[in-house]
Amino acid sequence: MTSELQGRVRPVEVDRTSPVPLYFQVATRLQELIEKGEIGVGARIENEVDLAERLGVSRPTTRRAIQYLVERGMLVRKRGVGTQVVHPKVRRPVELSSLYDDLVAGDRAPRTEVLRLEVMPAPDLIANGLEVAPGTPVTWIERLRYAAGEPLALMHNAIPIDVLPLTREDLAAHGLYELLRRNGLTPRIATQVIGARSATSAEAKILDEKRNASLLTMTRTAWDAGGRALEYGSHVYRASRYSFELNLSAG
Template sequence: MSTPPPPSGPDVTYPAWDPGREIELDPGSPEPLYFQVSRQLHAAIEDGRLPAGARLGNEVDLAARLRLSRPTVRQAIQTLVNQGLLVRRRGVGTQVVRTKVARPLRLSSLFDDLAGLGGEPESKVLVNRVEDADADVAGLLEAPDLTRVRRLERVRSAGGEPLALMNNYLPDGVIDPTDDELRERGLYQLLRSAGVRLHAAEQNIGARLATEEDAELLGEQPGAALLTMQRTTYDDTGRVVEYGWHVYRASRYTFNLSLTNGPQ
Protein backbone atom coordinates (compact mmCIF):
# COMPACT_ATOMS: atom_id res chain seq x y z
CA MET A 1 0.00 0.00 0.00
CA SER A 2 1.44 3.37 -0.97
CA THR A 3 1.50 6.12 1.59
CA PRO A 4 -0.57 9.17 0.67
CA PRO A 5 1.49 12.09 -0.65
CA PRO A 6 2.43 14.68 1.95
CA PRO A 7 0.85 18.11 1.94
CA SER A 8 1.97 20.37 -0.87
CA GLY A 9 1.93 24.10 -1.44
CA PRO A 10 4.08 27.05 -2.28
CA ASP A 11 6.03 26.83 0.98
CA VAL A 12 6.79 23.09 0.71
CA THR A 13 9.93 21.85 -1.08
CA TYR A 14 11.12 18.29 -1.61
CA PRO A 15 14.50 16.72 -2.35
CA ALA A 16 15.06 15.12 -5.76
CA TRP A 17 14.26 11.74 -4.19
CA ASP A 18 11.26 12.26 -1.91
CA PRO A 19 10.72 9.38 0.55
CA GLY A 20 7.09 10.40 1.00
CA ARG A 21 6.46 9.67 -2.65
CA GLU A 22 8.87 6.78 -3.19
CA ILE A 23 8.60 4.60 -0.09
CA GLU A 24 5.74 2.11 0.05
CA LEU A 25 4.58 0.92 3.47
CA ASP A 26 2.36 -2.02 4.36
CA PRO A 27 0.95 -1.70 7.91
CA GLY A 28 -0.41 -5.25 7.64
CA SER A 29 3.00 -6.79 6.96
CA PRO A 30 4.78 -8.72 9.72
CA GLU A 31 7.83 -6.65 8.83
CA PRO A 32 8.08 -3.69 11.25
CA LEU A 33 7.42 -0.28 9.73
CA TYR A 34 10.84 1.06 10.71
CA PHE A 35 12.46 -1.89 8.92
CA GLN A 36 10.36 -1.32 5.80
CA VAL A 37 11.62 2.26 5.72
CA SER A 38 15.28 1.39 6.34
CA ARG A 39 15.20 -1.44 3.79
CA GLN A 40 13.83 0.81 1.03
CA LEU A 41 16.20 3.64 1.87
CA HIS A 42 19.09 1.16 1.81
CA ALA A 43 18.01 -0.06 -1.65
CA ALA A 44 17.80 3.52 -2.94
CA ILE A 45 21.32 4.23 -1.68
CA GLU A 46 22.72 1.04 -3.17
CA ASP A 47 21.22 1.55 -6.63
CA GLY A 48 22.18 5.22 -6.81
CA ARG A 49 18.75 6.84 -6.53
CA LEU A 50 20.07 8.38 -3.32
CA PRO A 51 23.69 9.32 -4.13
CA ALA A 52 26.29 10.46 -1.63
CA GLY A 53 25.38 13.95 -0.43
CA ALA A 54 21.62 13.58 -0.96
CA ARG A 55 19.54 15.03 1.88
CA LEU A 56 16.52 13.43 3.49
CA GLY A 57 15.78 16.31 5.82
CA ASN A 58 15.24 16.00 9.56
CA GLU A 59 13.22 13.39 11.46
CA VAL A 60 10.19 15.65 11.88
CA ASP A 61 9.98 16.27 8.13
CA LEU A 62 10.51 12.60 7.33
CA ALA A 63 7.83 11.52 9.80
CA ALA A 64 5.36 13.97 8.24
CA ARG A 65 6.13 12.81 4.70
CA LEU A 66 5.81 9.14 5.61
CA ARG A 67 2.81 9.56 7.92
CA LEU A 68 4.74 7.77 10.66
CA SER A 69 5.64 8.54 14.25
CA ARG A 70 8.95 10.23 14.88
CA PRO A 71 10.32 7.30 16.98
CA THR A 72 9.63 4.91 14.07
CA VAL A 73 11.50 7.15 11.65
CA ARG A 74 14.31 7.66 14.16
CA GLN A 75 14.76 3.88 14.46
CA ALA A 76 14.84 3.45 10.67
CA ILE A 77 17.40 6.22 10.27
CA GLN A 78 19.55 4.96 13.14
CA THR A 79 19.73 1.53 11.49
CA LEU A 80 21.37 3.09 8.43
CA VAL A 81 23.51 5.46 10.52
CA ASN A 82 24.89 2.38 12.30
CA GLN A 83 25.71 0.85 8.90
CA GLY A 84 27.62 3.97 7.88
CA LEU A 85 25.23 4.88 5.05
CA LEU A 86 23.59 7.96 6.58
CA VAL A 87 24.74 10.74 8.88
CA ARG A 88 22.83 13.29 10.92
CA ARG A 89 24.14 16.84 10.50
CA ARG A 90 23.03 19.73 12.65
CA GLY A 91 21.26 22.30 10.53
CA VAL A 92 21.16 19.97 7.53
CA GLY A 93 19.21 16.91 8.62
CA THR A 94 19.86 13.38 7.48
CA GLN A 95 22.29 12.97 4.60
CA VAL A 96 23.69 10.10 2.54
CA VAL A 97 27.41 9.86 3.12
CA ARG A 98 28.53 6.77 1.27
CA THR A 99 27.71 3.41 -0.21
CA LYS A 100 29.43 0.14 0.59
CA VAL A 101 31.83 -1.64 -1.68
CA ALA A 102 30.64 -5.24 -2.13
CA ARG A 103 33.50 -7.45 -3.21
CA PRO A 104 33.00 -10.95 -4.62
CA LEU A 105 35.31 -13.69 -3.39
CA ARG A 106 37.55 -14.49 -6.34
CA LEU A 107 41.23 -14.48 -7.19
CA SER A 108 41.50 -10.74 -7.75
CA SER A 109 42.90 -7.72 -5.94
CA LEU A 110 40.89 -4.92 -4.37
CA PHE A 111 42.35 -2.61 -7.03
CA ASP A 112 40.96 -4.89 -9.78
CA ASP A 113 37.53 -5.07 -8.16
CA LEU A 114 37.23 -1.33 -7.60
CA ALA A 115 38.25 -0.63 -11.19
CA GLY A 116 35.77 -3.25 -12.42
CA LEU A 117 32.99 -1.55 -10.48
CA GLY A 118 33.73 1.72 -12.27
CA GLY A 119 35.54 3.25 -9.30
CA GLU A 120 38.81 5.14 -9.28
CA PRO A 121 41.11 3.20 -6.94
CA GLU A 122 43.89 5.17 -5.30
CA SER A 123 46.85 3.96 -3.25
CA LYS A 124 49.11 5.55 -0.68
CA VAL A 125 52.36 3.60 -0.40
CA LEU A 126 53.58 3.39 3.20
CA VAL A 127 56.21 0.65 2.84
CA ASN A 128 57.93 -0.79 -0.25
CA ARG A 129 61.25 -2.39 0.56
CA VAL A 130 63.27 -5.60 0.61
CA GLU A 131 64.20 -6.85 4.07
CA ASP A 132 65.52 -9.95 5.83
CA ALA A 133 63.04 -12.82 6.12
CA ASP A 134 62.85 -14.41 9.55
CA ALA A 135 61.59 -17.93 10.16
CA ASP A 136 57.97 -16.79 10.65
CA VAL A 137 57.88 -14.92 7.34
CA ALA A 138 59.57 -17.80 5.54
CA GLY A 139 56.92 -20.08 6.99
CA LEU A 140 54.09 -17.87 5.76
CA LEU A 141 55.58 -18.01 2.27
CA GLU A 142 56.19 -21.77 2.61
CA ALA A 143 59.85 -21.30 1.71
CA PRO A 144 62.06 -22.38 4.65
CA ASP A 145 65.28 -21.35 2.91
CA LEU A 146 64.04 -17.86 2.01
CA THR A 147 66.37 -15.12 3.26
CA ARG A 148 64.98 -11.93 1.67
CA VAL A 149 61.41 -10.74 1.24
CA ARG A 150 59.65 -7.75 -0.27
CA ARG A 151 57.42 -5.99 2.27
CA LEU A 152 54.51 -3.83 1.06
CA GLU A 153 52.07 -1.69 3.01
CA ARG A 154 49.47 0.52 1.32
CA VAL A 155 46.24 2.33 2.07
CA ARG A 156 43.69 1.67 -0.66
CA SER A 157 41.08 4.39 -1.27
CA ALA A 158 38.23 5.13 -3.66
CA GLY A 159 36.81 8.58 -4.33
CA GLY A 160 39.29 10.05 -1.87
CA GLU A 161 38.00 7.87 0.99
CA PRO A 162 40.18 5.14 2.57
CA LEU A 163 38.77 1.61 2.38
CA ALA A 164 41.50 -0.78 3.42
CA LEU A 165 44.99 -1.17 4.83
CA MET A 166 46.89 -3.69 2.68
CA ASN A 167 49.99 -5.60 3.88
CA ASN A 168 51.90 -8.12 1.76
CA TYR A 169 55.02 -10.27 1.79
CA LEU A 170 56.46 -11.53 -1.50
CA PRO A 171 59.61 -13.60 -2.07
CA ASP A 172 62.35 -11.23 -3.17
CA GLY A 173 62.75 -11.19 -6.93
CA VAL A 174 59.17 -12.07 -7.89
CA ILE A 175 58.52 -8.42 -8.76
CA ASP A 176 60.41 -5.18 -8.12
CA PRO A 177 57.70 -2.48 -8.22
CA THR A 178 58.29 1.22 -7.87
CA ASP A 179 56.07 3.31 -5.62
CA ASP A 180 54.48 4.85 -8.72
CA GLU A 181 53.60 1.39 -10.07
CA LEU A 182 52.03 0.44 -6.74
CA ARG A 183 49.97 3.63 -6.80
CA GLU A 184 48.78 3.13 -10.36
CA ARG A 185 48.24 -0.62 -10.56
CA GLY A 186 47.02 -3.51 -8.44
CA LEU A 187 49.39 -6.13 -7.03
CA TYR A 188 47.90 -8.92 -9.13
CA GLN A 189 48.21 -6.77 -12.25
CA LEU A 190 51.90 -6.32 -11.51
CA LEU A 191 52.39 -10.03 -10.87
CA ARG A 192 50.66 -11.02 -14.11
CA SER A 193 52.65 -8.42 -16.05
CA ALA A 194 55.82 -10.02 -14.69
CA GLY A 195 54.73 -13.38 -16.10
CA VAL A 196 53.45 -14.88 -12.85
CA ARG A 197 50.56 -17.27 -13.56
CA LEU A 198 48.24 -17.00 -10.55
CA HIS A 199 46.46 -20.27 -9.91
CA ALA A 200 44.79 -20.48 -6.48
CA ALA A 201 44.63 -18.95 -3.02
CA GLU A 202 43.70 -19.86 0.52
CA GLN A 203 41.85 -17.12 2.39
CA ASN A 204 40.56 -16.53 5.91
CA ILE A 205 38.11 -13.76 6.78
CA GLY A 206 37.59 -12.45 10.30
CA ALA A 207 36.89 -9.29 12.27
CA ARG A 208 38.45 -7.13 14.95
CA LEU A 209 38.26 -3.64 16.41
CA ALA A 210 40.29 -0.74 15.05
CA THR A 211 43.43 0.26 16.92
CA GLU A 212 44.42 3.91 17.15
CA GLU A 213 46.84 3.38 14.25
CA ASP A 214 44.12 1.70 12.15
CA ALA A 215 41.70 4.50 12.93
CA GLU A 216 44.16 7.20 11.88
CA LEU A 217 44.99 5.49 8.57
CA LEU A 218 41.41 4.52 7.68
CA GLY A 219 39.48 7.55 8.92
CA GLU A 220 37.57 5.55 11.53
CA GLN A 221 37.18 5.84 15.28
CA PRO A 222 39.29 3.64 17.59
CA GLY A 223 37.22 0.57 18.39
CA ALA A 224 35.29 0.66 15.10
CA ALA A 225 34.54 -2.69 13.48
CA LEU A 226 37.02 -3.88 10.85
CA LEU A 227 36.95 -6.89 8.55
CA THR A 228 40.20 -8.82 8.30
CA MET A 229 41.54 -11.05 5.54
CA GLN A 230 44.58 -13.29 5.33
CA ARG A 231 45.42 -14.72 1.91
CA THR A 232 48.13 -17.06 0.59
CA THR A 233 48.37 -17.00 -3.22
CA TYR A 234 49.97 -19.74 -5.34
CA ASP A 235 51.18 -19.76 -8.93
CA ASP A 236 50.63 -22.64 -11.36
CA THR A 237 53.74 -24.44 -10.07
CA GLY A 238 52.44 -24.49 -6.48
CA ARG A 239 54.86 -21.80 -5.30
CA VAL A 240 53.61 -19.14 -2.86
CA VAL A 241 53.98 -15.78 -4.62
CA GLU A 242 52.43 -13.56 -1.97
CA TYR A 243 51.02 -13.60 1.53
CA GLY A 244 48.67 -10.77 2.46
CA TRP A 245 47.01 -9.61 5.64
CA HIS A 246 44.54 -6.78 5.20
CA VAL A 247 41.94 -4.86 7.19
CA TYR A 248 38.81 -3.27 5.70
CA ARG A 249 36.35 -0.73 7.07
CA ALA A 250 33.21 -2.73 7.90
CA SER A 251 31.14 0.44 7.39
CA ARG A 252 32.27 0.57 3.77
CA TYR A 253 33.02 -2.96 2.74
CA THR A 254 31.48 -6.41 2.44
CA PHE A 255 32.52 -9.76 0.99
CA ASN A 256 30.04 -11.68 -1.17
CA LEU A 257 30.11 -15.47 -1.06
CA SER A 258 28.42 -17.88 -3.48
CA LEU A 259 27.39 -21.18 -1.85
CA THR A 260 26.52 -24.41 -3.64
CA ASN A 261 24.78 -27.52 -2.37
CA GLY A 262 27.26 -30.22 -1.36
CA PRO A 263 26.98 -33.97 -1.79
CA GLN A 264 23.86 -35.48 -0.24
Protein backbone atom coordinates in the same frame (compact mmCIF):
# COMPACT_ATOMS: atom_id res chain seq x y z
CA MET B 1 4.54 -32.39 -21.40
CA THR B 2 7.07 -30.24 -19.62
CA SER B 3 6.65 -26.98 -21.44
CA GLU B 4 10.04 -25.73 -22.40
CA LEU B 5 11.48 -23.98 -25.32
CA GLN B 6 13.69 -26.87 -26.36
CA GLY B 7 15.24 -27.09 -29.74
CA ARG B 8 16.09 -24.18 -31.98
CA VAL B 9 19.29 -23.01 -30.44
CA ARG B 10 20.03 -21.78 -33.90
CA PRO B 11 23.25 -20.32 -35.00
CA VAL B 12 25.87 -22.12 -33.03
CA GLU B 13 28.64 -22.71 -35.43
CA VAL B 14 32.26 -23.61 -35.08
CA ASP B 15 35.34 -22.34 -36.82
CA ARG B 16 37.79 -25.09 -37.48
CA THR B 17 40.47 -22.74 -38.67
CA SER B 18 40.55 -20.95 -35.34
CA PRO B 19 43.18 -21.86 -32.77
CA VAL B 20 40.46 -21.71 -30.11
CA PRO B 21 39.53 -25.26 -29.16
CA LEU B 22 36.21 -26.44 -30.52
CA TYR B 23 34.80 -27.32 -27.12
CA PHE B 24 35.54 -23.81 -25.95
CA GLN B 25 33.89 -22.25 -28.96
CA VAL B 26 30.76 -24.26 -28.29
CA ALA B 27 30.80 -23.44 -24.57
CA THR B 28 31.23 -19.74 -25.22
CA ARG B 29 28.42 -19.67 -27.74
CA LEU B 30 26.07 -21.50 -25.41
CA GLN B 31 27.00 -19.20 -22.58
CA GLU B 32 26.14 -16.17 -24.68
CA LEU B 33 22.78 -17.59 -25.63
CA ILE B 34 21.96 -18.23 -22.00
CA GLU B 35 23.20 -14.89 -20.75
CA LYS B 36 21.17 -13.09 -23.37
CA GLY B 37 18.14 -15.06 -22.29
CA GLU B 38 17.65 -16.75 -25.65
CA ILE B 39 17.60 -19.97 -23.72
CA GLY B 40 15.58 -19.16 -20.64
CA VAL B 41 15.99 -20.46 -17.12
CA GLY B 42 14.34 -23.84 -16.80
CA ALA B 43 14.53 -24.56 -20.51
CA ARG B 44 16.19 -27.72 -21.64
CA ILE B 45 18.94 -27.51 -24.17
CA GLU B 46 19.27 -29.93 -27.03
CA ASN B 47 20.60 -33.32 -26.10
CA GLU B 48 24.28 -33.96 -26.58
CA VAL B 49 23.96 -36.31 -29.49
CA ASP B 50 21.76 -34.07 -31.62
CA LEU B 51 23.70 -30.96 -30.71
CA ALA B 52 26.94 -32.63 -31.69
CA GLU B 53 25.52 -33.75 -35.00
CA ARG B 54 24.07 -30.36 -35.81
CA LEU B 55 27.33 -28.59 -35.06
CA GLY B 56 29.36 -31.16 -36.87
CA VAL B 57 31.52 -32.00 -33.88
CA SER B 58 31.88 -35.19 -31.91
CA ARG B 59 29.90 -35.99 -28.82
CA PRO B 60 32.90 -35.82 -26.44
CA THR B 61 33.57 -32.30 -27.67
CA THR B 62 29.98 -31.26 -27.06
CA ARG B 63 30.06 -32.96 -23.71
CA ARG B 64 33.14 -31.11 -22.67
CA ALA B 65 31.58 -27.79 -23.60
CA ILE B 66 28.47 -28.55 -21.58
CA GLN B 67 30.55 -29.81 -18.68
CA TYR B 68 32.38 -26.53 -18.63
CA LEU B 69 29.11 -24.65 -18.11
CA VAL B 70 27.87 -27.18 -15.58
CA GLU B 71 30.96 -26.54 -13.47
CA ARG B 72 30.23 -22.85 -13.59
CA GLY B 73 26.74 -23.37 -12.25
CA MET B 74 24.79 -22.35 -15.35
CA LEU B 75 23.56 -25.77 -16.38
CA VAL B 76 22.44 -28.90 -14.62
CA ARG B 77 22.51 -32.35 -16.13
CA LYS B 78 20.35 -35.29 -15.22
CA ARG B 79 20.75 -38.70 -16.69
CA GLY B 80 17.68 -39.78 -18.55
CA VAL B 81 16.27 -36.28 -18.42
CA GLY B 82 18.50 -33.79 -20.14
CA THR B 83 20.38 -30.59 -19.50
CA GLN B 84 18.62 -27.58 -18.07
CA VAL B 85 19.50 -23.96 -17.56
CA VAL B 86 19.39 -23.15 -13.84
CA HIS B 87 21.06 -19.78 -13.71
CA PRO B 88 21.46 -17.17 -16.40
CA LYS B 89 24.84 -15.90 -15.35
CA VAL B 90 28.03 -17.62 -14.52
CA ARG B 91 28.51 -18.12 -10.85
CA ARG B 92 32.24 -17.98 -10.76
CA PRO B 93 33.65 -20.46 -8.29
CA VAL B 94 35.35 -17.66 -6.42
CA GLU B 95 37.14 -14.65 -7.62
CA LEU B 96 40.83 -14.74 -7.09
CA SER B 97 41.24 -11.12 -7.95
CA SER B 98 42.67 -8.22 -6.09
CA LEU B 99 40.77 -5.49 -4.36
CA TYR B 100 42.07 -3.02 -6.92
CA ASP B 101 40.60 -4.95 -9.84
CA ASP B 102 37.27 -5.17 -8.07
CA LEU B 103 37.19 -1.46 -7.42
CA VAL B 104 38.08 -0.61 -10.98
CA ALA B 105 35.37 -2.96 -12.20
CA GLY B 106 32.90 -1.33 -9.84
CA ASP B 107 33.86 2.12 -11.02
CA ARG B 108 34.89 3.20 -7.56
CA ALA B 109 37.95 5.18 -8.55
CA PRO B 110 40.67 3.43 -6.55
CA ARG B 111 43.82 5.21 -5.49
CA THR B 112 46.82 3.75 -3.75
CA GLU B 113 49.26 5.38 -1.37
CA VAL B 114 52.46 3.43 -0.83
CA LEU B 115 53.43 3.88 2.81
CA ARG B 116 56.40 1.61 2.84
CA LEU B 117 58.44 -0.46 0.42
CA GLU B 118 61.56 -2.31 1.44
CA VAL B 119 63.39 -5.58 1.08
CA MET B 120 63.85 -7.55 4.25
CA PRO B 121 64.41 -11.10 5.41
CA ALA B 122 61.11 -12.82 6.04
CA PRO B 123 60.23 -13.13 9.73
CA ASP B 124 58.81 -16.43 10.89
CA LEU B 125 55.16 -15.50 10.54
CA ILE B 126 55.56 -14.44 6.94
CA ALA B 127 57.96 -17.21 6.01
CA ASN B 128 55.41 -19.61 7.37
CA GLY B 129 52.63 -18.04 5.33
CA LEU B 130 54.70 -18.21 2.16
CA GLU B 131 55.97 -21.68 2.97
CA VAL B 132 59.58 -20.56 2.48
CA ALA B 133 62.59 -20.66 4.80
CA PRO B 134 62.69 -17.93 7.46
CA GLY B 135 65.07 -15.18 6.40
CA THR B 136 64.34 -15.52 2.70
CA PRO B 137 64.46 -12.01 1.25
CA VAL B 138 61.04 -10.58 0.54
CA THR B 139 59.71 -7.24 -0.58
CA TRP B 140 57.58 -5.82 2.20
CA ILE B 141 54.86 -3.40 1.23
CA GLU B 142 52.43 -1.29 3.17
CA ARG B 143 49.73 0.42 1.17
CA LEU B 144 46.69 2.52 1.91
CA ARG B 145 43.90 1.97 -0.57
CA TYR B 146 41.29 4.63 -1.26
CA ALA B 147 37.99 4.27 -3.06
CA ALA B 148 35.86 7.19 -4.12
CA GLY B 149 38.18 9.52 -2.23
CA GLU B 150 37.90 7.73 1.11
CA PRO B 151 40.36 5.37 2.77
CA LEU B 152 39.15 1.81 2.49
CA ALA B 153 41.88 -0.61 3.44
CA LEU B 154 45.33 -0.85 4.95
CA MET B 155 47.27 -3.52 3.17
CA HIS B 156 50.48 -5.37 4.06
CA ASN B 157 52.15 -7.69 1.59
CA ALA B 158 55.26 -9.78 1.32
CA ILE B 159 56.52 -10.96 -2.07
CA PRO B 160 59.64 -13.10 -2.44
CA ILE B 161 62.19 -10.95 -4.27
CA ASP B 162 62.84 -13.53 -6.95
CA VAL B 163 59.17 -13.43 -7.89
CA LEU B 164 59.03 -9.81 -8.94
CA PRO B 165 60.85 -6.52 -8.43
CA LEU B 166 58.47 -3.76 -7.40
CA THR B 167 58.62 0.01 -7.45
CA ARG B 168 56.58 2.65 -5.69
CA GLU B 169 55.41 3.98 -9.02
CA ASP B 170 54.07 0.64 -10.17
CA LEU B 171 52.30 0.02 -6.91
CA ALA B 172 50.75 3.47 -6.84
CA ALA B 173 49.33 3.05 -10.33
CA HIS B 174 48.32 -0.59 -10.39
CA GLY B 175 46.97 -3.41 -8.27
CA LEU B 176 49.42 -6.02 -7.06
CA TYR B 177 47.69 -8.80 -8.96
CA GLU B 178 47.76 -6.78 -12.13
CA LEU B 179 51.51 -6.35 -11.72
CA LEU B 180 51.93 -10.06 -11.14
CA ARG B 181 49.93 -10.98 -14.19
CA ARG B 182 51.74 -8.45 -16.31
CA ASN B 183 54.91 -10.37 -15.52
CA GLY B 184 53.41 -13.67 -16.46
CA LEU B 185 52.65 -14.69 -12.90
CA THR B 186 49.13 -15.97 -12.49
CA PRO B 187 47.78 -16.72 -9.04
CA ARG B 188 45.93 -20.00 -9.23
CA ILE B 189 45.42 -21.18 -5.71
CA ALA B 190 45.07 -19.27 -2.49
CA THR B 191 44.18 -19.83 1.10
CA GLN B 192 42.46 -17.02 2.91
CA VAL B 193 41.39 -16.39 6.46
CA ILE B 194 38.75 -13.75 6.98
CA GLY B 195 38.07 -12.39 10.43
CA ALA B 196 37.23 -9.22 12.28
CA ARG B 197 38.54 -7.14 15.13
CA SER B 198 38.45 -3.66 16.54
CA ALA B 199 40.70 -0.99 15.10
CA THR B 200 43.77 0.07 17.03
CA SER B 201 44.04 3.80 17.47
CA ALA B 202 46.71 4.00 14.78
CA GLU B 203 44.53 2.10 12.34
CA ALA B 204 41.48 4.15 13.22
CA LYS B 205 43.39 7.32 12.55
CA ILE B 206 44.79 6.30 9.21
CA LEU B 207 41.48 4.83 8.02
CA ASP B 208 39.39 7.73 9.25
CA GLU B 209 37.34 5.61 11.61
CA LYS B 210 36.48 5.93 15.27
CA ARG B 211 38.53 4.07 17.81
CA ASN B 212 37.39 0.50 18.24
CA ALA B 213 35.50 0.57 14.98
CA SER B 214 35.02 -2.90 13.50
CA LEU B 215 37.50 -3.89 10.84
CA LEU B 216 37.44 -6.85 8.51
CA THR B 217 40.75 -8.70 8.41
CA MET B 218 42.01 -10.92 5.66
CA THR B 219 45.23 -12.85 5.38
CA ARG B 220 46.03 -14.65 2.20
CA THR B 221 48.75 -16.68 0.57
CA ALA B 222 48.60 -17.15 -3.18
CA TRP B 223 50.44 -19.67 -5.36
CA ASP B 224 50.88 -19.92 -9.09
CA ALA B 225 50.14 -22.99 -11.18
CA GLY B 226 53.63 -24.31 -10.51
CA GLY B 227 53.06 -24.25 -6.77
CA ARG B 228 55.36 -21.30 -6.16
CA ALA B 229 54.25 -18.90 -3.44
CA LEU B 230 53.70 -15.51 -5.03
CA GLU B 231 52.29 -13.37 -2.28
CA TYR B 232 51.45 -13.21 1.38
CA GLY B 233 49.04 -10.50 2.44
CA SER B 234 47.60 -9.30 5.70
CA HIS B 235 44.99 -6.61 5.25
CA VAL B 236 42.40 -4.71 7.23
CA TYR B 237 39.28 -3.22 5.67
CA ARG B 238 36.78 -0.72 6.99
CA ALA B 239 33.78 -2.88 7.72
CA SER B 240 31.54 0.12 7.22
CA ARG B 241 32.60 0.35 3.60
CA TYR B 242 33.52 -3.13 2.49
CA SER B 243 32.46 -6.75 2.57
CA PHE B 244 33.50 -9.93 0.80
CA GLU B 245 31.23 -11.58 -1.69
CA LEU B 246 31.80 -15.18 -2.53
CA ASN B 247 30.16 -17.59 -4.88
CA LEU B 248 30.70 -21.14 -3.84
CA SER B 249 30.06 -24.30 -5.72
CA ALA B 250 30.68 -27.69 -4.27
CA GLY B 251 30.61 -31.10 -5.80
